[in-house]
Amino acid sequence: MSQNTGRNKGIQTIMILAIVLLLPGFLYVVLNKSGMANSYSTLPIYGEKKVPGTTHRKWGRDLMDTIYHEVPNLSFVNYDGKKIQLFEQDSAITVIHLFYSRDQSFSTTLINNLNKITGEFRQSPNIKFYSITVDTSYDSPEVVTKYIKNIDPSGKSWYFLTKPSSDIFKFAKDGLLQDALTTSDVNKPFVIGSSYVLIDSKRRIRGFYDVTMKKEPERLADEIKLLTVEEIRNHPAKIETK
Template sequence: MSKSTQGRKSKVIILAMVLLLPGFLYIAVNRLGSNEYVSLPVFGEKKLSGEMKRNWGREYPDTIFHTLSDINFLNLKGDSVTLLDVDTAMTVVHLFYSKDQSFSRLMLDNIDGLANRFKENPLVRFYSISVDPQETVASLQAFTKKYKQIDQRHWQVVFHPSVNIFDYAKKDLLIDAMVDPSDSTKFLISNQFVLIDSKGRIRGYYDVSQKVDVDRLEDEIKLQVVEEVRNRPLKIETH
């Protein structure tokens, strides 16, 4: 067999591989592989509904997750606001009170930085919730005076909840909060940020005293944004 004939056969084989390989890989991925995305865990009690759901052509058992209930507050302007009132947004929540200059101040400092970094993204909301029943608009305004343009960065500093905030913290947010047994003017509150998705499910806890946790919160907010956008139903415009 001449070298020219061998060369032509080699070219034919290479061309066939170039043409057939993409199709083969497509079939292999669809039959053997699956579309997998990194997803944050869902915290709290879970139970099966007994029904099946379908996603990306695959069936799976429908799971009922722990979700937060709606709750109303007053904000820095004295206006009523509702936690989780925007179903396309994810929310970062934490507890504090204005007489506390340690964890409460550290939490607001960190939320201030996060709210500034995500100020252009309307999908991300921040709620700083005071647990002090004696809190007022004036005391909160004084405590937050150093933070600029709070309401313009999708950040709400709120007080006077419509329900018992200590019960809500334990049953809904699944974090600790109580009046200090040794001093009724002080409160024992969780030092964690709570990440909540658009369905009201808890997707993460982050210790404010650990920089690695605060950095992880920023990364996981971005990860959750991807999940929220990916799962949002397509809107078809009608003319």
């Protein structure tokens, strides 16, 4: 082996070592500056947004603060007579839909489809499901109990709510961004939205899932999981110290 060959191999070895040592740091700087670091799939936030002009720091960057639409925190009575505060658990992911027991169309379909989804998340107490009646004068806890006699919500975080602490129609329209109104039709006294509403732990709306579209319940289940990952990343579990 000539002296030049040995020198060339030595230079190549040094270059390879330099690349191995410097490349990770270089890539980190590039990704961080391009805004790609720590990126992951996320869901949109629905409703009116306001920008107050202030900023906060995240991942080493200053970001504009945004005030998002929040769903009001009402109290209700569950079908078993217990009082329920809608967002009592501030770490919960919530799914809400409207119904009324005299409705044989959307209400029945919404509840039947949700029955399958609640079963899938039976072991996830931080995921709450609320079926809320708009027929508050007729749908007493006793009536709702009879209405759901073929459904077993026990063992699930699924509640059938009536007797709201505030106007249910205002709550539906302004809070959930869903249709809810009375009609003069005796056979169909209410018009209600046909969607499930997905809400994060900050009471922000993250998705609408129309029951009239075949794949929407499946998409809801998938996006509950996606939102769960987002919540974990944004709110990592605190380690208790004694």
